[in-house]
Each structure stands twice: as structure tokens, then as C-alpha cells.
Amino acid sequence: MKDIKIEVKDLSLYYGEKKALNDISMLIPSNKVTALIGPSGCGKSTFLRSINRMNDLIPSVKITGQMLVEGVDIYDKNVDVVNIRKKIGMVFQKSNPFPKSIYENIAYGPKINGMKNKTDLDEIVETSLRQAAIWEEVKDRLFDSAMGLSGGQQQRLCIARTLAVSPDIVLMDEPASALDPISTSKIEELVHELKEQYTIIIVTHNMQQAARTSDFTAFFYLGELIEIDKTKTIFTKPSKKQTEDYITGRFG
Amino acid sequence: MDTIEKTEENIFFSSNNKKSDLKGTLIVGSTLASVILIIAVLFLIIGIIVYNGWQTFSWEFVSAFPTDGMTKGGIFPAIIGTFILVIVMSIAAVPFGTITAIYLTEYAKENSIFATAVRFSVRTLAVVPSIIFGLFGLGFFIQFIGSGMDTAFNAGELHWGQPNILWASLTMALLTLPVVIVSVEEALKTVPRELREASLALGATKWQTIKKVVLPGSVSGIMTGTILAVSRGAGEVAPILFTGAAYYLATLPKSVSDQFMNLGYHIYIMSTQSSDVEKTMPIQFATTLVLLILTISLNVIAVIIRSRIRSKKL
Amino acid sequence: MASHLEIELEKLKNVIVKINNLAENQVFEAVGILLSEPLSDKKQVKKTENKIDKLEVKIEDICQSIFALQQPVASDLRFIMSAMQISNEIERIGDLAMSMIKLNKNINSKYELVTKFNIEEIGREVEKIVIKTNVCFQNLDAEAIGEIYILNNSIKQKATAAVQNIIDDIKTNSKSIVSGMNLIMVLRNIERMGEHCTNIAESVYFMINAKVIKHEKHTDKNAEEE
Numbered sequence: 092m093k094d095i096k097i098e099v100k101d102l103s104l105y106y107g108e109k110k111a112l113n114d115i116s117m118l119i120p121s122n123k124v125t126a127l128i129g130p131s132g133c134g135k136s137t138f139l140r141s142i143n144r145m146n147d148l149i150p151s152v153k154i155t156g157q158m159l160v161e162g163v164d165i166y167d168k169n170v171d172v173v174n175i176r177k178k179i180g181m182v183f184q185k186s187n188p189f190p191k192s193i194y195e196n197i198a199y200g201p202k203i204n205g206m207k208n209k210t211d212l213d214e215i216v217e218t219s220l221r222q223a224a225i226w227e228e229v230k231d232r233l234f235d236s237a238m239g240l241s242g243g244q245q246q247r248l249c250i251a252r253t254l255a256v257s258p259d260i261v262l263m264d265e266p267a268s269a270l271d272p273i274s275t276s277k278i279e280e281l282v283h284e285l286k287e288q289y290t291i292i293i294v295t296h297n298m299q300q301a302a303r304t305s306d307f308t309a310f311f312y313l314g315e316l317i318e319i320d321k322t323k324t325i326f327t328k329p330s331k332k333q334t335e336d337y338i339t340g341r342f343g
Numbered sequence: 344m345d346t347i348e349k350t351e352e353n354i355f356f357s358s359n360n361k362k363s364d365l366k367g368t369l370i371v372g373s374t375l376a377s378v379i380l381i382i383a384v385l386f387l388i389i390g391i392i393v394y395n396g397w398q399t400f401s402w403e404f405v406s407a408f409p410t411d412g413m414t415k416g417g418i419f420p421a422i423i424g425t426f427i428l429v430i431v432m433s434i435a436a437v438p439f440g441t442i443t444a445i446y447l448t449e450y451a452k453e454n455s456i457f458a459t460a461v462r463f464s465v466r467t468l469a470v471v472p473s474i475i476f477g478l479f480g481l482g483f484f485i486q487f488i489g490s491g492m493d494t495a496f497n498a499g500e501l502h503w504g505q506p507n508i509l510w511a512s513l514t515m516a517l518l519t520l521p522v523v524i525v526s527v528e529e530a531l532k533t534v535p536r537e538l539r540e541a542s543l544a545l546g547a548t549k550w551q552t553i554k555k556v557v558l559p560g561s562v563s564g565i566m567t568g569t570i571l572a573v574s575r576g577a578g579e580v581a582p583i584l585f586t587g588a589a590y591y592l593a594t595l596p597k598s599v600s601d602q603f604m605n606l607g608y609h610i611y612i613m614s615t616q617s618s619d620v621e622k623t624m625p626i627q628f629a630t631t632l633v634l635l636i637l638t639i640s641l642n643v644i645a646v647i648i649r650s651r652i653r654s655k656k657l
Numbered sequence: 658m659a660s661h662l663e664i665e666l667e668k669l670k671n672v673i674v675k676i677n678n679l680a681e682n683q684v685f686e687a688v689g690i691l692l693s694e695p696l697s698d699k700k701q702v703k704k705t706e707n708k709i710d711k712l713e714v715k716i717e718d719i720c721q722s723i724f725a726l727q728q729p730v731a732s733d734l735r736f737i738m739s740a741m742q743i744s745n746e747i748e749r750i751g752d753l754a755m756s757m758i759k760l761n762k763n764i765n766s767k768y769e770l771v772t773k774f775n776i777e778e779i780g781r782e783v784e785k786i787v788i789k790t791n792v793c794f795q796n797l798d799a800e801a802i803g804e805i806y807i808l809n810n811s812i813k814q815k816a817t818a819a820v821q822n823i824i825d826d827i828k829t830n831s832k833s834i835v836s837g838m839n840l841i842m843v844l845r846n847i848e849r850m851g852e853h854c855t856n857i858a859e860s861v862y863f864m865i866n867a868k869v870i871k872h873e874k875h876t877d878k879n880a881e882e883e
Contacts, residue, residue: 145544173546176543176546180544183540185537187535190538191559199555203547203551249541253544276660302727
């Protein structure tokens with residue numbers, strides 16, 4: 092089953108007593124872009140954060156069901172969550188570069204994993220920055236502070252930083268929502284290029300962005316997965332009326 | 344071009360806002376006046392000290408030993424003693440306080456009883472009168488641990504079971520511990536949650552995140568906390584009254600098991616118990632001046648370090 | 658590097674060029690048969706007809722996809738709207754060509770009729786107009802639009818004249834009624850091909866100038882173009 096990267100089986104998530112995700116089951120294909128759409132509060136971000144177990148940071152969270160990444164349930168007791176996050180990277184809504192130099196930001200991940208050799212690090216930094224389409228803009232100021240970059244550049248830096256640890260899967264939580272249109276389209280193009288090497292799952296509240304960039308789209312509503320299908324199908328002839336109503340703007 | 348008619352209807356010109364503005368002005372004004380008053384008093388105090396102490400203040404004063412029953416000479420040993428006290432105290436308080444603060448902000452679970460107990464203890468410790476620390480130092484460090492050590496290592500011979508630098512510093516460390524913990528806690532909290540998340544999302548462990556992201560980001564706060572603690576330690580007298588300070592020692596202390604002289608203690612004894620209070624008056628003022636200079640310099644250094652670290656980040 | 662949208666638009670353009678070329682070939686075949694030139698594979702002609710139909714569906718599909726997923730605006734939007742209309746027209750031209758080929762069976766002693774009523778000239782003109790229309794779209798050639806209108810008018814004139822002549826001929830020689838009727842139908846097909854070409858030209862005008870000139874008097878348009 093090489094085409095499927097993640098299999099979600101009856102996944103439910105509780106914040107204390109409140110059920111935020113209700114029996115989600117879906118298949119996420121490899122090397123494709125899957126978009127998660129839905130109105131605010133529908134659970135798409137919560138679901139995304141379940142994939143790399145970032146929800147573990149919230150003490151009252153409880154998860155039932157299975158999240159199988161390449162056949163392994165990442166919520167299994169024997170699994171080391173730190174290793175999961177090396178394989179499943181995340182780019183956040185608001186870019187969060189470390190207050191260090193650009194070089195140090197990218198090298199952070201590899202260094203954590205034990206890489207010490209300067210040449211190796213240099214190479215990874217350059218490769219990652221190239222992959223994130225920002226190398227040309229920063230190659231002459233690698234040791235300047237990352238905080239001096241513009242919003243769009245910072246976000247691409249964060250993407251490069253995530254790529255530097257060579258994950259298989261890249262999760263993006265509304266990566267362009269805080270950016271201007273030109274930066275947004277740069278990020279969208281980047282997503283398009285990256286899918287050849289990575290499996291990408293992107294949460295977006297901007298339907299048109301989902302339509303432009305993704306191969307598959309999943310529609311969430313009130314903590315449930317309503318429909319998941321090829322993006323073209325979802326946006327031309329969705330099977331569920333709820334999906335159609337949302338996409339045509341009739342509600343939410 | 345026509346000018347706007349100033350009519351009653353034109354709200355641009357209404358004067359309702361001036362009334363509430365007046366209230367604001369009064370409040371700000373009275374606050375300003377109080378601040379000026381406080382600063383004036385401060386300058387008055389400093390002025391008196393500088394005026395009276397300046398005559399006796401000299402290089403010799405700072406580098407010589409006291410003579411003639413404290414009526415002449417210098418206060419060199421008191422300065423050294425204060426320094427040693429502060430250094431040993433910092434070595435004890437800062438690492439321990441930092442680790443406690445890290446535990447409280449990074450590791451403690453929200454409903455952990457243990458963490459709540461720790462926090463409560465820290466807050467309480469901060470308001471305990473300093474003389475109580477002195478008594479605790481005497482009873483616990485000197486009479487219990489010190490005597491115990493003598494029984495165990497020196498066959499009962501009195502060595503550790505008496506006042507010295509070590510016990511005084513540890514006592515002082517207890518006093519300044521809450522300051523360190525709170526400052527470091529505050530500094531750690533200023534590191535935004537997003538940075539921790541970013542680090543964890545890259546596959547770092549919690550400790551790696553703390554070491555590489557949180558601590559570097561809160562260094563200025565840790566420095567500030569340390570220097571505040573040191574500043575307090577340099578000035579407090581009550582904790583060292585029974586635990587190690589002496590009025591007059593012929594030589595400088597050679598190890599932590601020796602007693603030491605101290606600026607604050609020196610001023611206290613000179614002004615209340617010396618053989619000739621009048622004659623020691625000039626030295627009192629000068630010693631006070633030295634202590635003041637020391638404390639102010641420390642705080643200035645703290646501010647400078649903090650601003651330099653901040654500007655490096657940007 | 659080309660954006661996602663640009664790739665899709667390029668794809669669309671290529672398919673339209675393809676369907677254009679196929680239709681062109683069909684028209685050549687039809688005219689060729691009419692003028693008694695050797696007929697190439699009948700099966701091939703049928704195959705081409707199927708291909709044209711398939712491509713038309715494909716074009717619609719691509720357009721729908723781009724509309725839904727890429728939110729095209731401005732010139733891209735006009736291009737896609739035109740693409741749908743043009744592919745429709747092309748498909749009709751292909752149909753007309755097929756119909757012409759079928760009608761040929763029933764035209765006897767063709768040669769004489771064809772030469773008698775100067776059909777060859779009309780046939781060549783319709784070939785020309787189809788080629789010109791293809792070029793006009795590919796190069797977004799504004800000048801060609803005017804030329805297409807002129808050609809169309811010429812075809813209409815000649816065809817109308819020829820039809821009249823055939824009718825007169827039938828009146829005098831009733832034996833030629835079947836051939837004559839079929840030839841008239843062929844000529845009508847040719848006329849309609851010309852109309853479809855002008856429709857395509859109008860779509861190209863829309864693409865270039867964002868102005869819709871459908872349903873306006875074509876003679877006025879000529880003056881504007883020149």
C-alpha cells in the first residue's frame with residue numbers, strides 16, 4: 092500500500108469531557124497535497140495537530156482510535172513521540188523563527204539529531220533554503236538574525252527549517268493566512284513543488300487556496316469528516332449537500 | 344477658500360472633552376508630584392551620605408585595614424568579606440534557583456500538588472523577615488549540620504560548628520533564593536510558546552528545547568535576577584549577624600570555614616556598639632558611601648547587561 | 658517557473674490547436690471529395706470525427722476544472738470562456754464536414770455540376786477560411802479577423818449565386834433534381850462552416866479586446882477592423 096501514507100481509523104479527540112473530533116476515518120495519499128477545509132472551529136487544526144501529536148502538549152486531551160503512519164500507530168505506547176516529529180514536520184500559522192541567525196535556525200534540527208560536521212551542516216542549510224525557494228534572497232546574509240526578514244520570508248524560512256530534518260510528511264497549519272498576496276502565491280507554488288518529495292497536508296480557511304493547491308480535499312464540520320475526495324470532484328460535484336453548501340458559500 | 348464656520352453645531356469645536364481631560368491632568372499631575380517628592384528625598388539621602396562620607400573616602404580607605412579601634416584606617420577587609428560572601432551565596436543560590444524556576448515553568452503539571460507546594464513555599468519564603476533566616480542559619484547550619492560534621496569528621500573538635508563564611512553564605516542564599524526563582528520564572532515566561540512549539544515540532548526533546556531555545560532566550564532575565572539577588576545579599580545584615588560576620592579580624596579569611604568582615608554589619612556595629620561612636624562617625628559615612636556605590640554599580644551593570652543582550656537579539 | 662494555472666492554460670491551448678487541426682483535415686477531405694480528388698481512408702475520416710468529439714468533451718472538462726480550481730481572471734478568464742465556445746464551433750464544423758462527405762454519394766455526374774456552377778472556387782475559399790481561422794486563434798491575430806469576415810461574405814455571395822443557378826437548372830432539367838438537391842445541401846453546409854468561422858473570429862476578438870461583438874452587423878465590423 093505504498094500510495095497511502097497515513098490511515099486514520101475512528102480517531103476521536105476529547106478536551107476533557109468535550110468531544111472535539113468524532114470518529115474520523117480517512118486515507119491520506121503519499122506525495123500528494125491534501126487540504127483540510129471547513130468553517131472555524133470545525134476541528135481541522137485539531138486534527139492536523141493530532142498527526143504529529145502536538146496535542147500531547149495540552150494536558151486535558153485524550154485520544155481514541157488509531158493514526159497509522161506507514162502502518163504504525165503513532166499513538167502506540169511504545170512509540171517515542173520525539174521520533175515521530177522528526178518524520179512529521181509542521182509549519183505554523185504565524186511564522187516562528189528562533190531569535191537566532193538564519194543559518195542557526197536551519198541548522199537547529201540537524202544539530203539536534205547529532206549532526207556536527209560543519210560541511211554537512213552547510214550543505215543541509217543550503218539545500219533546505221533552496222527547496223524553500225529562499226536561498227537567493229538570504230545566501231549573502233546567512234548569519235544575520237532571522238528576525239530581520241519580512242513576514243513572507245520568515246515563513247519560507249520556517250518551511251526550510253522543517254525540511255532540514257528530512258521529514259516524510261509536512262503539515263501546514265494555514266501557512267499563508269498572515270501573509271500578503273504575493274507571499275501567499277509564493278508559498279502556494281512552493282507547496283506544489285514540494286509534493287514530489289513530501290506528503291503534504293495543509294489546513295486552510297481559504298477555499299480557493301485549497302482548490303488551487305491541493306490534489307485531495309477533506310471537508311470537516313463540527314468535528315466530523317463530512318467528505319474527502321479528489322479536489323476537482325469536491326469543487327465541481329461534491330457528493331454531500333453540506334459540502335456543496337459550504338463551498339458555494341451558502342453557510343459557514 | 345471658505346473657512347469652516349465656527350458654529351455651535353460643529354462638533355469639531357465642542358468643549359465636552361476638556362472636562363474629562365482635566366481629571367486626567369489632575370491625576371497625572373499629582374502622581375508626577377509624588378514621584379518628584381520621592382526622588383527628592385532619595386537625592387537628599389544620597390546627598391547627605393556623599394557630603395559626609397566624601398572627606399574620608401580615599402584609595403587608602405578602601406585598601407587599608409582598620410586601626411585604632413575603627414577610628415582610623417580603612418575598610419578593606421569588609422569589602423573583601425562582602426565580596427566573598429556574595430560570590431559563595433551566588434554559587435549556591437543561582438543554579439539551584441534557576442533549576443527550580445525551570446521545573447516550575449517547564450515541567451510542573453498544572454494540577455500538581457508538589458508544584459503548588461513549591462510555589463507556595465517560594466512566595467512565603469520571600470516575605471519571611473530576614474532575622475528569622477539568621478536564627479535558622481544559627482540553629483540549622485551551625486548547631487545541627489556544623490556540629491554534626493565535627494562529630495563525624497573531626498572527632499568532636501570544634502571546626503564547622505561555628506559561624507563562618509560558608510554558613511553565612513548559605514543563609515544568605517536562602518534569603519535571596521525567592522528573588523532568583525521569581526526573576527528566572529518571569530524571564531522564562533517571556534519566551535513565547537510558539538518558539539517552544541517550533542522546537543518540539545522539529546523533533547527536539549523537552550530538555551533540548553529548554554537548553555537551546557528557552558534558556559538562551561531568557562538569559563537577560565536570569566542575569567537580572569542574579570544581580571538583584573547579589574544586590575540584596577550585599578546589603579542585608581540580619582542573616583549574617585549570628586552566622587559568620589565579625590566586627591574585627593586581623594587577617595583576611597583564608598577558607599570558607601573562617602569568619603569574615605562585612606560592610607553592612609560594620610556600619611551597624613560602628614554606629615551602635617563601638618567604643619567611641621562619635622569618633623567613628625566619618626568612617627561610618629564613608630563605609631555607607633562605599634556600600635551605596637557598590638549597590639548602585641551592581642544595578643547599573645544589570646541594566647547595561649540586559650540592554651546589551653536585548654540589542655544583540657534584534 | 659510556470660505556475661499551476663499557466664500549465665493548465667498551456668494544456669488547454671494545445672488541445673484546442675489539436676482539435677482545430679483535426680477539423681481542418683476533415684474540411685480538406687470533404688472539399689476534396691466534392692472536387693473528386695482521391696479519397697483517403699474512409700475509416701480514418703470516421704476516426705477523426707470521433708476524436709473531435711472526444712476532444713470537445715475534454716476541452717469542456719479542462720475549462721470546468723480551471724474555473725473551479727484556479728479562479729481565472731482577466732485575459733485568462735476570457736481565454737477560457739472563448740475556448741469553450743470555440744471548441745463548440747469546431748465540433749460543428751467537423752460535423753458539417755462529415756455530413757458533406759455523406760451527401761456526396763448522391764451527387765451524380767458531379768464533375769459537370771461542379772464545373773458548371775463554379776463550385777471549386779467556393780471549395781477553395783472554405784478551405785482558406787478554415788486555415789485562416791486556425792491561424793487567427795493560434796496567433797491571436799487581429800488582422801486575420803477582418804480577412805475572415807471578408808472571406809465569409811465572399812463564400813455567402815458565391816454560394817447563394819450557385820444555389821440559384823442550381824435551382825434554375827433543376828427547373829429546366831428535372832432529371833438532375835437529386836444531385837442538385839444534395840449539392841444545394843452541400844453548399845449550405847459550406848455556408849454554415851463560414852459562419853462558424855466568423856463566430857470563432859468573434860471569440861478571438863473577445864479574447865484580445867474584451868469586447869463582445871456577436872450579433873452585430875458584420876459589415877460594420879469590417880470597417881472597424883480595417
